[in-house]
Every structure is written in structure tokens, then in C-alpha cells.
Amino acid sequence: MKGSEIFIAPSTFFSFSLFCFFETIILLLHVILLPTYIYLTWNFNYWQKRGLRSALPLTILGSFPSILTRSRNLLYEIDVIYRYGDTRIQIAEFIHTYLFLFGLHPPIRRYKHRCRMVGIYFLRQPQIMVVDLRLAQEILDSNFSAFEMTAACSWMHLRNPNKLDKLALCSALWTTGEIWKCNRAVVSGALAQTRLKHSYDLCQASCRHLKDFLLQKCIGAKPQVVETVDLVKRFAAAALCISIWGVNAGTLTNTKKKQNEFLLMTERATKQMSSLRNYSLLSAVMPFFWELWPFRLISRAVDNYFVQFTNDALECHRELRNPSGLLDVLSLLYERRHTGHMSDEALTGYCMTMLLDGFEDICSALTYTLYYVGVKTI
Structure with a gap:
């Protein structure tokens, strides 16, 4: 009818607005999620x-x-x-x-x-x-x-020229091609069967330090509770340090300090290596990610500490010929340094490769061993 007005009930208007709102949300979800789904699944054939x-x-x-x-x-x-x-x-x-x-x-x-x-x-x-x-x-x-390369070091291969990780160039875990073969030959020589037999005496020395540490902490006028994880980390750091560098890290002998610097830096290095997991996941989703955000395997502070630690251990080797009196890894690398002109960074890189590769494995194995021993005892 001419001149008449149309009135819409408030409830009807509210229902229509709510419908438009949900329709917009669904449309936006399709716009966002559909390309993501296609991007993640298009390669599944x-x-x-x-x-x-x-x-x-x-x-x-x-x-x-x-x-x-x-x-x-x-x-x-x-x-x-x-x-x-x-x-x-x-x-x-x-x-x-x-x-x-x-x-x-x-x-x-x-x-x-x-x-x-x-x-x-x-x-x-x-x-x-x-x-x-x-x-x-x-x-x-x-x-x-x-x-040619492992999945772990494939993204390192594309970084030119690895300016952020000089020590990674000397590691068999992160290099490829001929450099990897050279690094692997050096590490394999340090872990030969004849040298591993002599490392048994080095492990025995660490076990004696562990025994003295437990006697000092648990037996006496004021016995203390020793945390298992901390004890395992101290022993692993001490055993690896004397086996690789041939010097005492002081994690079991010097108990006056609450935090041992060698153990602290080793834990920092392993944590930084574990953060590589998240980086590799992002790189798997977005292959161009490593070019946008360079990732440093080892922080500069940890890098500088172990370079200085290796130099100090070398000074001990020069003065005492062999401070541990046994065949450690650094003594072999020190000999090859004169014959093969090995740099200080390469020397530190080889030592850190063995440290980071063995620290977490030893800690995990010993922790679960002590756990199951405790369970069986109870």
C-alpha cells in the first residue's frame, strides 16, 4: 500500500545479524585454512x-x-x-x-x-x-x-659461508661432502679401538672422583641429599672432559662452588642444540625459512669459552706433555695439529663434537639406569 512503512522485529534483525556474522567467520576460515591445507598436502602424492x-x-x-x-x-x-x-x-x-x-x-x-x-x-x-x-x-x-648429506645438516649446506658457526665447519655432524669425510676421519681416528681401551683408565679415574664426591656428601656429620640428575650431569661432564681434553673439569672435585662453569656451558650448548628441533620444523614447512632467519648452533659466549678452555688445556699439554698421563683425544689432535696444520677452531670443533654428541646420551642412560635400580630395590 502506498505510503505504508515496513517494521522489522528486533529479534528478526538480531538473528539476521548473527547469521551474517557466522557466515563471515566461516568464509574467513575457508580463506585462511584452505590455502594452508593445500600447501601442506599438495606434495602427498x-x-x-x-x-x-x-x-x-x-x-x-x-x-x-x-x-x-x-x-x-x-x-x-x-x-x-x-x-x-x-x-x-x-x-x-x-x-x-x-x-x-x-x-x-x-x-x-x-x-x-x-x-x-x-x-x-x-x-x-x-x-x-x-x-x-x-x-x-x-x-x-x-x-x-x-x-651426500644428512637431514640434520642439509639446511647448513645452503648457508654461505657459515659465518655464524665456525665450529660447525669442523664437526662431522654438520658438514657435507669432502669436508665431512675429513672431519669423520679425524674423529674416527680419535675413537679407534686401541685408544678406547686406554680410555677405560680415564673412566676409572672419573668413577673414583664420583665415589669420593658421594662419600663427602652423604657420609659425615651433616649428610646431604644429592639430586640424581645433577649427580649424573656432573659425572658425565667429568668423564667426557678428562677423556677428551685430558684435564679435570672440577665438577666432582671442586664442590665449594655451587655452579661449575664447564658444566654450565655444556648445558647451555646442549639446550641450544635442542632448540634446533623447532627450527628444523619451521624449515620443513617453509624451506626458505633458513634464508630469512639464520640460526646459530652455538652462542658466541659458549663458543668463546670452549675455545679458551681448549687453549688452556693445550698449555697444560705443552708444559706437562700429558696432564692426565693417559691417551686422551686432545693429545691425538695435538699431534695432528703439527703434522696437518690444524687450526685452533678446528681443534675446538672436534672436541665439542664429541662432547655434545655424548653428554645427553650418557645422562639419559645413567638416569634411567639409576631409576630402574631404585625401582627393583624397592
Whole structure:
């Protein structure tokens, strides 16, 4: 009717506004999440195109979603792929096993019996998981030269010229190609079987220091409670220091100081190395990330400390010929320094490689050993 007005109820207007709001939110989520989903999953047919059976990822996080969710240890997901395969094989195996109970059909075999290797995805990066033991032995023994670099040092290879990590250039863990072969030869010579036999006496010396430390702390007028983790770290630092540098770090003998500088710097270095995990995850999602944000493996303070520590240990070697009286790693490197013109940075890099590679492993093994000994005793 001409001249009439239309009135909208407030409840109707509110419902319409709420509908528009939710519609906008859903649209924005599609605009944001859809490109992200496509970016993370577009490469999931990589192994299928190349004729290799792939352990299909169930989520956009690749074959190992716990890398980001941290719901469980990564080794459990690797074990699932190795023992059971992907979801399709698990379902097929369940059906075949059920039929096998009635004598109708033999059970299906799993990945480790069906394939020598399978394709997996570290987030969006395609990788190969070897599930056949003979193939793994063949790769490690005879065909190792066919592989140029490891996944850990692949991003270091692109950094030119590694200005932030001079010590990493002397480490077999982070170098590639001919430099890696040279570094590996030096480290292998320091860990030869004949030298490892002599290192037993070095470990015995650390064990005696540990015994004296426990007697001092636990037996006396005022017995003290010794924290297990701290005790294990002190022993690991002392054993590695005397085995590598041939000097006493003072973690078990000098108990007047609450914090030992050698142990403190070793812990800082291992923590910085563990932060590499987050960096590698971002690099796996965005390969250009390492070019935008250079990452330093070892901080400058830790770098300078161990360079000075190595120089001080060398002074002891010059004055006393061998301060520990035994065959430590630094004594071998000191001999090669004169024959092969090894630099101070290379000398420190080799020593730090062995320290960082062994510290966490020794601490973890001893901590769990003491834990299970305590559980069995109780």
C-alpha cells in the first residue's frame, strides 16, 4: 500500500545479524585454512608418482603428527609404521587374521615383511624410511657414499659461508661432502679401538672422583641429599672432559662452588642444540625459512669459552706433555695439529663434537639406569 512503512522485529534483525556474522567467520576460515591445507598436502602424492609405496599421512601434519602435537614420542609413531603399516593394512590384517582363525585365509604380512622401504612425510617433506634390515646394512656399509648429506645438516649446506658457526665447519655432524669425510676421519681416528681401551683408565679415574664426591656428601656429620640428575650431569661432564681434553673439569672435585662453569656451558650448548628441533620444523614447512632467519648452533659466549678452555688445556699439554698421563683425544689432535696444520677452531670443533654428541646420551642412560635400580630395590 502506498505510503505504508515496513517494521522489522528486533529479534528478526538480531538473528539476521548473527547469521551474517557466522557466515563471515566461516568464509574467513575457508580463506585462511584452505590455502594452508593445500600447501601442506599438495606434495602427498610424491612417492605414488615414483612408484614407491607410501605410508599415507592421516592428517595435514604428515606421517608423524606428534612432531607438532607432542602427544607422544616420535619413536612410537615410527614403530607403528614399521610394525603395522598404514590404516589400510591394519584393517586388512584384522580381517585376514579373523578369517585365519577359522582356517579360511592366511594373515597378511606387514610393511617390514612386504617392502624394503616406504615413503613417509616429515610434515610436507618427502623422505624414505628403510624397513628392511639388510637394506639398512647395505646403505651403511657399502653404499654410504651415495648419500651426500644428512637431514640434520642439509639446511647448513645452503648457508654461505657459515659465518655464524665456525665450529660447525669442523664437526662431522654438520658438514657435507669432502669436508665431512675429513672431519669423520679425524674423529674416527680419535675413537679407534686401541685408544678406547686406554680410555677405560680415564673412566676409572672419573668413577673414583664420583665415589669420593658421594662419600663427602652423604657420609659425615651433616649428610646431604644429592639430586640424581645433577649427580649424573656432573659425572658425565667429568668423564667426557678428562677423556677428551685430558684435564679435570672440577665438577666432582671442586664442590665449594655451587655452579661449575664447564658444566654450565655444556648445558647451555646442549639446550641450544635442542632448540634446533623447532627450527628444523619451521624449515620443513617453509624451506626458505633458513634464508630469512639464520640460526646459530652455538652462542658466541659458549663458543668463546670452549675455545679458551681448549687453549688452556693445550698449555697444560705443552708444559706437562700429558696432564692426565693417559691417551686422551686432545693429545691425538695435538699431534695432528703439527703434522696437518690444524687450526685452533678446528681443534675446538672436534672436541665439542664429541662432547655434545655424548653428554645427553650418557645422562639419559645413567638416569634411567639409576631409576630402574631404585625401582627393583624397592
